[in-house]
Amino acid sequence: GAVVSQHPSWVICKSGTSVKIECRSLDFQATTMFWYRQFPKQSLMLMATSNEGSKATYEQGVEKDKFLINHASLTLSTLTVTSAHPEDSSFYICSGAGGFQETQYFGPGTRLLVL
Protein backbone atom coordinates (compact mmCIF):
# COMPACT_ATOMS: atom_id res chain seq x y z
CA GLY A 1 0.00 0.00 0.00
CA ALA A 2 0.91 3.66 -0.25
CA VAL A 3 3.14 5.12 2.46
CA VAL A 4 2.63 8.33 4.37
CA SER A 5 5.14 9.63 6.88
CA GLN A 6 4.76 12.19 9.65
CA HIS A 7 7.35 14.18 11.50
CA PRO A 8 7.86 14.48 14.36
CA SER A 9 6.34 11.35 15.87
CA TRP A 10 5.97 13.09 19.20
CA VAL A 11 6.54 16.56 20.55
CA ILE A 12 6.38 18.21 23.94
CA CYS A 13 6.13 21.97 24.08
CA LYS A 14 5.33 24.77 26.47
CA SER A 15 1.99 26.51 26.46
CA GLY A 16 1.95 29.45 24.06
CA THR A 17 4.47 28.08 21.58
CA SER A 18 3.75 26.97 18.03
CA VAL A 19 4.33 23.48 16.72
CA LYS A 20 4.64 22.37 13.10
CA ILE A 21 3.84 18.84 11.98
CA GLU A 22 4.86 17.57 8.54
CA CYS A 23 2.99 14.99 6.51
CA ARG A 24 4.59 13.46 3.42
CA SER A 25 3.32 10.97 0.87
CA LEU A 26 6.41 8.93 0.00
CA ASP A 27 5.41 6.88 -3.03
CA PHE A 28 2.33 8.56 -4.47
CA GLN A 29 1.03 12.01 -5.22
CA ALA A 30 -1.56 13.09 -2.70
CA THR A 31 -3.86 15.53 -4.42
CA THR A 32 -5.82 15.76 -1.20
CA MET A 33 -4.55 15.54 2.33
CA PHE A 34 -6.61 15.31 5.47
CA TRP A 35 -5.79 16.17 9.07
CA TYR A 36 -7.43 14.35 11.95
CA ARG A 37 -7.28 14.58 15.70
CA GLN A 38 -7.81 11.64 18.00
CA PHE A 39 -8.29 11.83 21.75
CA PRO A 40 -7.63 8.76 23.93
CA LYS A 41 -10.09 5.93 23.31
CA GLN A 42 -12.00 8.04 20.81
CA SER A 43 -12.32 7.86 17.08
CA LEU A 44 -10.66 10.05 14.50
CA MET A 45 -12.22 13.46 14.05
CA LEU A 46 -11.58 15.23 10.78
CA MET A 47 -10.15 18.70 11.29
CA ALA A 48 -9.58 19.89 7.75
CA THR A 49 -9.16 18.88 4.13
CA SER A 50 -6.56 20.42 1.88
CA ASN A 51 -5.98 20.22 -1.84
CA GLU A 52 -2.58 21.00 -3.27
CA GLY A 53 -2.26 24.69 -3.98
CA SER A 54 -5.59 25.61 -2.42
CA LYS A 55 -6.75 26.87 0.95
CA ALA A 56 -7.79 24.20 3.40
CA THR A 57 -11.42 23.53 4.20
CA TYR A 58 -12.00 23.31 7.93
CA GLU A 59 -14.65 21.31 9.73
CA GLN A 60 -17.17 23.08 11.89
CA GLY A 61 -15.71 24.03 15.24
CA VAL A 62 -12.07 23.91 14.13
CA GLU A 63 -10.33 27.28 14.38
CA LYS A 64 -8.53 27.93 11.12
CA ASP A 65 -6.35 30.64 12.67
CA LYS A 66 -5.17 28.23 15.31
CA PHE A 67 -4.57 25.23 13.09
CA LEU A 68 -2.75 26.49 10.02
CA ILE A 69 -2.57 24.07 7.14
CA ASN A 70 -0.33 24.37 4.11
CA HIS A 71 -0.36 21.96 1.19
CA ALA A 72 2.41 23.34 -0.96
CA SER A 73 3.11 20.27 -3.07
CA LEU A 74 1.59 16.94 -4.04
CA THR A 75 3.73 15.18 -1.45
CA LEU A 76 3.84 17.57 1.50
CA SER A 77 1.31 19.12 3.84
CA THR A 78 2.00 20.84 7.14
CA LEU A 79 -0.15 21.53 10.17
CA THR A 80 0.95 24.30 12.51
CA VAL A 81 -0.67 24.50 15.92
CA THR A 82 -0.27 28.14 16.88
CA SER A 83 -0.11 29.28 20.50
CA ALA A 84 -0.66 25.75 21.71
CA HIS A 85 -2.47 25.16 25.00
CA PRO A 86 -2.80 22.02 27.12
CA GLU A 87 -6.23 21.28 25.66
CA ASP A 88 -4.55 20.95 22.24
CA SER A 89 -2.69 17.90 23.51
CA SER A 90 -3.81 15.06 21.30
CA PHE A 91 -2.79 12.57 18.63
CA TYR A 92 -2.70 14.26 15.23
CA ILE A 93 -2.90 12.05 12.16
CA CYS A 94 -2.70 13.00 8.52
CA SER A 95 -3.81 11.03 5.50
CA GLY A 96 -3.31 11.36 1.78
CA ALA A 97 -5.49 10.44 -1.14
CA GLY A 98 -4.62 10.28 -4.79
CA GLY A 99 -7.23 10.01 -7.48
CA PHE A 100 -9.87 8.34 -5.33
CA GLN A 101 -10.56 10.35 -2.18
CA GLU A 102 -12.41 7.46 -0.59
CA THR A 103 -9.13 5.59 -0.33
CA GLN A 104 -6.98 7.39 2.20
CA TYR A 105 -3.59 6.28 3.45
CA PHE A 106 -2.73 7.35 6.94
CA GLY A 107 0.48 8.49 8.52
CA PRO A 108 1.71 7.05 11.81
CA GLY A 109 0.50 10.05 13.79
CA THR A 110 2.12 12.74 15.91
CA ARG A 111 1.56 12.83 19.62
CA LEU A 112 1.49 16.39 20.95
CA LEU A 113 1.77 17.19 24.62
CA VAL A 114 1.45 20.82 25.66
CA LEU A 115 2.64 21.59 29.17
Next chain:
Amino acid sequence: QKEVEQDPGPLSVPEGAIVSLNCTYSNSAFQYFMWYRQYSRKGPELLMYTYSSGNKEDGRFTAQVDKSSKYISLFIRDSQPSDSATYLCAIYNTDKLIFGTGTRLQVFP
Protein backbone atom coordinates in the same frame (compact mmCIF):
# COMPACT_ATOMS: atom_id res chain seq x y z
CA GLN B 1 -28.52 9.90 15.28
CA LYS B 2 -24.85 9.40 14.48
CA GLU B 3 -23.99 8.66 10.88
CA VAL B 4 -21.94 5.62 11.88
CA GLU B 5 -22.35 3.62 15.08
CA GLN B 6 -19.93 1.04 16.37
CA ASP B 7 -19.76 -0.86 19.64
CA PRO B 8 -16.51 0.21 21.35
CA GLY B 9 -16.01 -3.15 23.06
CA PRO B 10 -13.60 -4.28 24.31
CA LEU B 11 -13.98 -7.67 22.71
CA SER B 12 -11.80 -10.44 24.13
CA VAL B 13 -11.52 -13.80 22.33
CA PRO B 14 -9.20 -16.83 22.45
CA GLU B 15 -6.72 -17.47 19.68
CA GLY B 16 -8.32 -19.29 16.75
CA ALA B 17 -11.79 -17.86 17.32
CA ILE B 18 -13.91 -16.28 14.60
CA VAL B 19 -14.39 -12.59 15.33
CA SER B 20 -17.35 -10.55 14.14
CA LEU B 21 -17.11 -6.77 14.20
CA ASN B 22 -20.09 -4.65 13.22
CA CYS B 23 -21.25 -1.15 12.42
CA THR B 24 -24.55 0.42 11.50
CA TYR B 25 -25.02 3.54 9.45
CA SER B 26 -27.85 5.95 8.96
CA ASN B 27 -27.84 7.05 5.31
CA SER B 28 -28.89 4.54 2.69
CA ALA B 29 -27.10 6.60 0.02
CA PHE B 30 -23.66 5.63 1.33
CA GLN B 31 -21.79 3.47 -1.15
CA TYR B 32 -18.17 3.13 0.00
CA PHE B 33 -17.35 1.19 3.14
CA MET B 34 -13.97 0.61 4.71
CA TRP B 35 -12.41 -1.19 7.62
CA TYR B 36 -9.24 0.12 9.22
CA ARG B 37 -7.02 -1.49 11.83
CA GLN B 38 -5.23 0.73 14.32
CA TYR B 39 -2.57 -0.49 16.67
CA SER B 40 -1.96 1.45 19.84
CA ARG B 41 -0.28 4.82 19.20
CA LYS B 42 -0.18 4.24 15.44
CA GLY B 43 -2.11 5.56 12.46
CA PRO B 44 -4.96 3.51 10.95
CA GLU B 45 -4.16 0.94 8.28
CA LEU B 46 -6.66 0.20 5.52
CA LEU B 47 -7.76 -3.43 5.70
CA MET B 48 -10.75 -3.78 3.42
CA TYR B 49 -12.64 -1.60 1.00
CA THR B 50 -16.11 -2.45 -0.30
CA TYR B 51 -18.29 -0.69 -2.80
CA SER B 52 -22.06 -1.14 -2.46
CA SER B 53 -23.42 -4.45 -1.20
CA GLY B 54 -21.94 -7.89 -0.94
CA ASN B 55 -18.92 -9.66 0.44
CA LYS B 56 -15.23 -9.21 -0.07
CA GLU B 57 -12.62 -11.65 1.14
CA ASP B 58 -8.90 -11.15 1.71
CA GLY B 59 -7.10 -13.98 3.46
CA ARG B 60 -8.56 -14.40 6.94
CA PHE B 61 -10.66 -11.24 6.61
CA THR B 62 -14.13 -10.93 5.11
CA ALA B 63 -16.03 -7.66 4.79
CA GLN B 64 -19.77 -7.77 4.35
CA VAL B 65 -22.23 -5.00 3.52
CA ASP B 66 -25.98 -5.36 3.92
CA LYS B 67 -27.48 -2.19 2.48
CA SER B 68 -31.06 -3.27 3.21
CA SER B 69 -30.37 -3.17 6.94
CA LYS B 70 -27.56 -0.57 6.75
CA TYR B 71 -25.19 -2.95 8.47
CA ILE B 72 -21.53 -3.62 7.78
CA SER B 73 -19.42 -6.40 9.22
CA LEU B 74 -15.84 -7.56 9.36
CA PHE B 75 -15.14 -11.21 10.08
CA ILE B 76 -11.73 -12.46 11.14
CA ARG B 77 -11.14 -16.20 10.90
CA ASP B 78 -8.52 -18.04 12.91
CA SER B 79 -7.80 -14.95 14.97
CA GLN B 80 -4.24 -14.42 16.16
CA PRO B 81 -2.78 -12.41 19.05
CA SER B 82 -1.28 -10.11 16.42
CA ASP B 83 -4.85 -9.18 15.43
CA SER B 84 -5.23 -7.41 18.77
CA ALA B 85 -5.94 -3.81 17.82
CA THR B 86 -8.75 -1.34 17.42
CA TYR B 87 -10.87 -1.85 14.32
CA LEU B 88 -12.59 1.16 12.83
CA CYS B 89 -15.32 1.08 10.27
CA ALA B 90 -15.53 4.08 7.98
CA ILE B 91 -17.90 5.35 5.35
CA TYR B 92 -17.04 7.72 2.57
CA ASN B 93 -19.59 10.52 2.38
CA THR B 94 -19.29 13.06 -0.42
CA ASP B 95 -15.72 14.15 0.22
CA LYS B 96 -14.65 12.76 3.57
CA LEU B 97 -14.45 9.64 5.68
CA ILE B 98 -16.75 9.25 8.65
CA PHE B 99 -15.39 6.88 11.24
CA GLY B 100 -17.07 4.75 13.84
CA THR B 101 -15.72 4.94 17.36
CA GLY B 102 -13.70 1.75 16.87
CA THR B 103 -13.93 -1.66 18.54
CA ARG B 104 -11.00 -2.72 20.66
CA LEU B 105 -10.18 -6.39 20.07
CA GLN B 106 -7.98 -8.52 22.29
CA VAL B 107 -6.99 -12.01 21.13
CA PHE B 108 -5.40 -13.99 23.92
CA PRO B 109 -3.19 -17.08 23.41
